[in-house]
Amino acid sequence: MTQPMTPALQIDGLNVYFGAPHESFHAVKNASFTVEKGASFGLVGESGSGKSTILKALTGLAPQWEGTMRVAGQQLGAKRDRRFYRSVQMVFQDPYASLHPRQSVDQVLSETLYLHGASNIDDRVNRLLEDVGLGSAFRFRYPHQLSGGQRQRVAIARALAPEPEILLLDEPTSALDVSVQAEILNLLSDLRAEHHLTYVMVSHDLAVVAHMCDQAAVMQNGEIVEILSIDAMRNGDARSDYTRQLLAASANRVA
Amino acid sequence: MSQDTGTLRDWLLSExxxxxxxxxxxxxxxxxxxxRANHMAMAGLAIIVLLVALALFAPWxxxxDPxxxxxxxxxxxxxxxxxxLGTDSLGRDILSRLIWGARITLYIVALVALIAPIAGLLVGTVSGYAGGWVDVILMRITDIFLAFPRLVLALAFVAALGAGIENAVLAISLTAWPPYARMARAETLTxxxxxxISAIRLQGAGPLRIIVKHIWPLCISSLIVRVTLDMAGIILAAAGLGFLGLGAQPPSPEWGAMISEGRRFILDHWWVATMPGLAIFTVSLAFNLLGDGLRDVLDPKDSPQ
Known part of the structure; x- marks a missing residue:
């Protein structure tokens, strides 16, 4: 253990199951990968390949898992404590489902800040809204008064509120239309540079992963088929057939 | 801001x-x-406001004297x-008795509307959110209460506790909460x-905070709608208990008890039973109309836009 820096995230032999014990579904099979501090790691694969499930297991939303998961060297147990949630946060796929329909932006952000024991909540709410490019005019709006992109910005602000080190992005742009997708991706890139964040990004869109990440794991049927750098992906240096297929299918978009 | 130049309406409708x-x-x-755009609901609301006014200012x-x-x-x-509106078998003015009876009706409705939905909401959301054994136990208790016919169970309670308005309210509440619990549980599950909810869990919120601050606000709107729709049933149950002599006791001008008294003369002097019957009908209808309108306003599933 003489490494100069402990990796931000280390996952080793992770298995995740869904459903009752005797008829459970093996959603993630023996997944292992490491994400260095400050890196941006992509998880790609078709729907149902188990990529989002890894994020769920990590955040404690999928309780039936085995294997080891380490965040900044700390091994995770069955329960997550508040310290974990202060260092790892998640942005959900569908901004139309991830905001409480009866709570204004202000309520969402203030409660998050309150739960993490923040002081001067008022100022921080305004600052968070500035950070995600919304501004304080949006502070007292309800989700139904916001567009999809604006909602996703609020969801990102909520995830940034506890000042996490690792941000898990579960297909953050797949529910948005193309022009808004680019805005959100640029915002995420800027935020990563600004707040020195580590990203784990799930996507089925290779172009998005190629734009955002340095390294990606390709998943199929719950298994990680291969882990490759984005440069290798661009050059088409894939070892497994599945990855080659995937690359061929979106060839004109990755480069 | 621009409050001096703009009107209150602009201030309220600001984006x-x-x-x-x-x-x-x-x-x-x-x-x-x-x-306000729903005329039927407004008619219902007007009748209920009138009822409240009647109850408040009954002495004037x-x-x-009833x-x-x-x-x-x-x-x-x-x-x-x-x-x-004529007089009853003891020469008492029926109109005055109806006006004073509005107080009793409102009293019963308000108490039941406070007790039953809150009990149902508590049981339903806890059961739905906790799941597992808690869910099984709470839902089987609910099943037991649901399996009894409402009026019969209320009769049993009143028989055990003694006749009177308070006991009638208690009996009706005890039989009215299970549907609310069922509904709240179903909503909580979705x-x-x-x-x-996952998002707030990822902020480290505990189950109590999630249930009270995040699940209740979404259940309450449909619960309010259900309560107003049930009001008619509650008034009728209270009237039924009164009619059977197990609710309000004479000489109290409770509407159900008044019908019960008028029953003896129903062939020769129909108005003695009909007038309180019409009052029950009108108020029940008003609550139903209002409930229907409130559903359009409060249902979070089709929020404006």
Missing amino acids: TPTSRRQARWAAAYKGWLTL IAPH FVQDLGNRLQPLGSEGHI IRSSDY
Whole structure:
């Protein structure tokens, strides 16, 4: 253990199951990968390949898992404590489902800040809204008064509120239309540079992963088929057939 | 801000509220506008407001004392002198008794509407959110209460506790909460697995906070609608208990008890039973109309836009 820096995230032999014990579904099979501090790691694969499930297991939303998961060297147990949630946060796929329909932006952000024991909540709410490019005019709006992109910005602000080190992005742009997708991706890139964040990004869109990440794991049927750098992906240096297929299918978009 | 130049209406309908208070008032005002557009709901609301006014100002509005008997003037028909709605078998003015009876009806409705939905909401959301054994136990208790016919169970309670308004309220509440619990549980099950609950869990919120601050606000709107729709049933149950002599006791001018008294003369003096019956019908209808309108306003599933 003489490494100069402990990796931000280390996952080793992770298995995740869904459903009752005797008829459970093996959603993630023996997944292992490491994400260095400050890196941006992509998880790609078709729907149902188990990529989002890894994020769920990590955040404690999928309780039936085995294997080891380490965040900044700390091994995770069955329960997550508040310290974990202060260092790892998640942005959900569908901004139309991830905001409480009866709570204004202000309520969402203030409660998050309150739960993490923040002081001067008022100022921080305004600052968070500035950070995600919304501004304080949006502070007292309800989700139904916001567009999809604006909602996703609020969801990102909520995830940034506890000042996490690792941000898990579960297909953050797949529910948005193309022009808004680019805005959100640029915002995420800027935020990563600004707040020195580590990203784990799930996507089925290779172009998005190629734009955002340095390294990606390709998943199929719950298994990680291969882990490759984005440069290798661009050059088409894939070892497994599945990855080659995937690359061929979106060839004109990755480069 | 531009409050001096703009009107209150502009302030309320602003797309960019500037304070928590404004955002909340704006949401309420928009709901009111939706409700106002529904004429039937407004008619229901008007009747209920009138009922509340009658109950509040009963001593000044009622032309006669509801308890004073005048045996020389008994069973006077509609429109007789000094008694627009006639008199009952003891010569008491029916209109005055109806007006005073509004107090009892409102009292029963308000108490049941406080007890039953809150108990149901508690049981349902806890059961739905906790799951597992808690869910099984709470839902089987609910099943037991649901399996009894409502009036029969209420009768049993009143028989055990003694006749009277308070016990009637208690009995009706005890039989009224299970449907609310069922509904709250069903809603909680869908809300529980939604992303915004996952999101607040990822902020480290405990189950109590999630249930009270995130699940209740979404259940309450449909519960309010259900309560107003059930009000008619509650009034009828209270009237039924009164009719059977197990609710309000004579000489109390409770509407159900008045029908029960009038029953003896129903062939020769129909108005004695019909007038309180019409009152029950009108108020039940009003609550139903209002409930229907409130559903359009409060249902979070089709929020405006």
